[in-house]
Amino acid sequence: MRSFALGCLVFASLGVSVPATAQDVSAGSAQPEAAFDAAAAWGEFEQLLRGRYAYIERDDIDVEAQLKRSRALAARAPDKAALRRIMHRTALTFMDPHLIVGPFEDDDYAIVMTAADLDARFHDGGAMIVDVRRGSPAFDAGLRPGDEVLSIGGKPANSAARAPFVEVLPDPTAAQLDYGLTLAVNGRRRGERTLEIRSAKGQTRTVELGSTRDWANSLRERDLVDLSFVGTGGDVAVLTPLNSLGDNGTITAFDAAMKEAIGAGARAIILDMRETPSGGNTEVGRSIIGHFTNRVSPYQMHRIPAFEREFTVPRQFVEYVFPREPYFGGPVVVLHGRWTGSMGEGIVIGMDAATRATTIGSNMGDLLGGLWNEQVELSGARVDLGGEALFHVDGTPREDYVAAIPIEPASTGADGSDPGIARALKELE
Structure with a gap:
């Protein structure tokens, strides 16, 4: 793992003024708190992605269109918390569990696949369970591959699969919708999950499941x-x-x-x-x-x-x-x-x-690359990203x-x- 402090370099490159030193301030005077510059803070994050994220160039999503859309939303963020949410949701559009923006909030989706017990994707118009983690709450509740997810938390599966991206991605690709579905069926970091399931035999039932994060944490012993x-x-x-x-x-x-x-x-x-x-x-x-x-x-x-x-x-x-x-x-x-x-x-x-x-x-799991840990100063966010692209020795990308x-x-x-x-x-x- 590698860690880089980007703050000083990015301040200069973005033209952000540096606070006065102690010698510049007269005795007894108070320094006014600088207004939050959402555009500059987003620029620091985008510069990090473009410079250090090994998987920024790709052909399965339109990266430039996504960053342009997120950049416009970010410029209107009133504070750091709102900006972090936009950054976090933007990271989800890359469908990479190694690309994470924190610090986390309780209503963020659980991290897949660490805090996940279900894998799901859309097939023939249905939201289908593809695999179930053995020994997990979902496994113990009898969920199995071939079951169809009709709703999640009362929302139709298709709507629930779009919810992780919200305004940053109004029109997800099929792959992004599958990723959103897997996030949705595994729930938030805090709180219960309610899934309406139709089995392969046509039987419908409602399943109440606890937080996958709490269950994953219980496995540490x-x-x-x-x-x-x-x-x-x-x-x-x-x-x-x-x-x-x-x-x-x-x-x-x-x-x-x-x-x-x-x-x-x-x-x-x-x-x-x-x-x-x-x-x-x-x-x-x-x-x-x-x-x-x-x-x-x-x-x-x-x-x-x-x-x-x-x-x-x-x-x-x-x-x-x-x-x-x-x-x-x-x-x-x-x-x-x-x-x-x-x-x-x-x-x-x-x-x-x-x-x-x-x-x-x-x-x-398709956790892309060797993980680097970064801090972006203007937003106060922590970013994990794949800084090293990884391959089989025959040249095949590891994720392929x-x-x-x-x-x-x-x-x-x-x-x-x-x-x-x-x-x-x-x-x-």
């Missing part, structure tokens, strides 16, 4: 890594990092789980990355991949557009993994899905690049990676079963 055994002979080890890729303790925890699995005579390993929505760091990622390779191997490619934009000189590099004990040379399957995010996505493409593992899963064996759903089947484990066992036969 779990073990770092789970080890279980499956298969008819109980000889297939399943190693599951439990959203712990940002905790360096996971390195030793995974080492221990590997030793236990090998010591128990595991003939194959399923590396289950379906419960890693919240990012992590490359030290943990490389340590995990290292157990499955016996040679130094490239696993992920990085490109930093900010340097090329500033200096006209591209910067691109490849990260490598090194062998790590204990080494496992038997069959390996890697599972992934919508709750595989950021470093979890990096491990998936790294396992594909550096080992002989077979990947099985659906589209992942497709499993060797694609499946959807990847986490929960229509009957509540686990399609990922079932498909992995079939592959390992």
Whole structure:
């Protein structure tokens, strides 16, 4: 993670006057509080996006039209709180869970996919549940892929899917509407969710669900890594990092789980990355991949557009993994899905690049790039963004990676079963 203080540079570039120093103010006089300049504050935010956000150039949305529309709204913002809401909603239009503007308010939508238990999209005119996070409130309430969401909080699903963007995006694309739907079904940071659901069998019911954020926070006390055994002979080890890729303790925890699995005579390993929505760091990622390779191997490619934009000189590099004990040379399957995010996505493409593992899963969380943390001074906002574009070593953008064996759903089947484990066992036969 990187952090930059942009305030001084942006003040100068935007022509904003700097407050007088103590020597310029006569004794006993009070400095008048400067009026809030919404246009200048928006300019600081837009300059940050254009300079450091690795994914500002894209062909799935009209970026220039969006920034123009948001800029006009921002210029009329009466205060910092109102401006932050415009900035926050503008970030949502990029459909990137790594592009976040805070500080948060209780009525902001929960962050996907960390504080999310449902994935949804529009299909044939209906708002359909695509996948459900196992063990979540939605899973326990019996929601399943194939269920149709008729309304959210009393609003028709189509209207609810537009609500996250409000005035900054009056005419969302189909992809943006799907993203808005996923935000809507997972609710706000605070408060209950009320979903009217029609099952695949045509039965209609109303489901009351609690805050996904509160539930996600309750998971922090779990073990770092789970080890279980499956298969008819109980000889297939399943190693599951439990959203712990940002905790360096996971390195030793995974080492221990590997030793236990090998010591128990595991003939194959399923590396289950379906419960890693919240990012992590490359030290943990490389340590995990290292157990499955016996040679130094490239696993992920990085490109930093900010340097090329500033200096006209591209910067691109490849990260490598090194062998790590204990080494496992038997069959390996890697599972992934919508709750595989950021470093979890990096491990998936790294396992594909550096080992002989077979990947099985659906589209992942699409948390774009390596995360940088920024502070924009004029608005007082905090911004997270992908500063480094990330690729498979074969040049495929990480967010475009497709499993060797694609499946959807990847986490929960229509009957509540686990399609990922079932498909992995079939592959390992």
